[in-house]
Amino acid sequence: MLTQLTLDQLRILASIVDEGSFSAAGRRLGRVQSAISHAVRNLEEANGVTLFDRSSRRPELTAEGRVLVEQARRVLAQVDTYERMAGAMAAGLEPQLTIAIDPFVPTPAVIDLLAGLRQAFPDIAVTLYTEGIGAAERRIVSGSAIIGICALNPFAPVTVQAFRIGSIDMVPVAAKGHPLAGKAAPLEPEDLAEHVQLVLTDPLESTGPNFNVVSPTVWRFVDIGRRLDFLLGGFGWGFMPHYLVREHIAAGRLFKLALSDANVLLGAIDVSVIHDRSRTPGRAAQWLLTKMREPDWHETFAYSLPKSADAKL
Amino acid sequence: MLTQLTLDQLRILASIVDEGSFSAAGRRLGRVQSAISHAVRNLEEANGVTLFDRSSRRPELTAEGRVLVEQARRVLAQVDTYERMAGAMAAGLEPQLTIAIDPFVPTPAVIDLLAGLRQAFPDIAVTLYTEGIGAAERRIVSGSAIIGICALNPFAPVTVQAFRIGSIDMVPVAAKGHPLAGKAAPLEPEDLAEHVQLVLTDPLESTGPNFNVVSPTVWRFVDIGRRLDFLLGGFGWGFMPHYLVREHIAAGRLFKLALSDANVLLGAIDVSVIHDRSRTPGRAAQWLLTKMREPDWHETFAYSLPKSADAKL
């Protein structure tokens, strides 16, 4: 035995407080009273703290005891979690679920999804990656994440199984003071050429091709929030998910640009849930995949975005 | 033994991960290697989860093991807290420190104080009461709190030991639209008589005398925040701690009233730290009392209030 203190002692302590007496605790735990008495004595001697005042009929917690029982319960709660986690794993639940999400995927739908997961699998450890664009898919391919929610790269390996769950409207915007913001007529490529386009880019493949790149002069951003700051600051124009700039457009801080059809390569980004076909998803991953394939959840996802009629405006 | 799982097993698990091998963990814990091996086997069998992959030279955690080690460490951290708390109590530290604070005492100074307490006594349990005015002193007298920070009642029992730590400027205010707000000349009692005064009151002694009560028509509030809402709503006038209404006066939402000297009973409330002379304060309480008597801390307290020159304005 490494230490004096044992879990059994703490469990017994908690039971005594719950039941009101040593004997009753013994009955509940299936031990004789003397065993309880002995355990309490050991616990008290382990730390040199008297836990119960036995002078009256029923044992009463001392001031020290009152505080330590609470701490004992915290210990037991953590132990309980350990055992539930271990039990779930023994029953075949994957120990850890890693999810990678592209930065433009709206948060509310994901939160809703994970709240459901937490209810179905309370003790599973979840890791959520949100990195630069393209990173989610790369994590699926490399195996460092099980489930990805991202834009599907048309050149993705065949082992990547994808299922479309919705789409995000993209709008070209510029800040209030920006020269492009005023022009009402459809903007032609030559109008855009003289202005800097702010582009969201894959941090690892910054030299590669990007979609929706129109201007010859491009600033590349890995962080979509930072890019929004630059857009608001009037540093250039760029495509943004409509749900992220909706408020800014309504407030007049950003203006939607009316591009001519020649410029609009992508009016919306398709969002898919992806996983690696070659590795079997665990029970929790399976649950997530099933959930995201339900039409109901597609509505939830769409609801977290502005209505499409709104986006056209 | 009530359960299969023991603290020793978890401790051993953590040590193995720290040291990198069963043998090394045994050396650190003063056990032979076979004891470690046995303990791990028991832990694995208790939950039916394999924690280590032993196929290579050094044991490697399985995916399940990685997650469970983290949980084991959480358990051990709670146990450690239990032991430190118990140890502190055995060394004479009071298990619980209860502090009662009057609602008008500014929070920043108290936060600063308790941050220091936490550093000096990391594991003590603190309960902080903030109730109606007068409640703090009552808790000291009744013994349900050890230290009070409050306005001293001149009729307090002699067993209450008090030490003045500062004062809070009180200003009479009324909202923008209130009839009194416009008047520049010093207001006489007859000017006030026609208007409702909003008063902070002791919830248990609402019929008793209150200080600074000038108007014959009085609305009594227990919650100072609620009273501020009513002041802002223009329901009447009243005395407020200057630091709480400073912003509102600057923003023009509240106006400071110019009362004639006949009305101003209390321009400031003295704040004292009090405790019951008859019960010896514990080490942590003693620390607080000493700290609050230092001139340095009086400055901290004063700093959390507007400067007095400001208050006169």
Next chain:
DNA sequence: TAATTTCGATCAATAATATCGATTATGGAG
């Protein structure tokens, strides 16, 4: 008041199990 029940402490006997020490098997480095 007296009898009865319930409770916690104590102690010796016993059951359970943790630890030791020796041994064997195995993987990795040189």
Next chain:
DNA sequence: CTCCATAATCGATATTATTGATCGAAATTA
């Protein structure tokens, strides 16, 4: 291939938890 460190295994032993019986004190009941 050899050597070293390591983990698993096993019987023996030491340690510890648990039991069951008994005692005195305190509350409950008649």
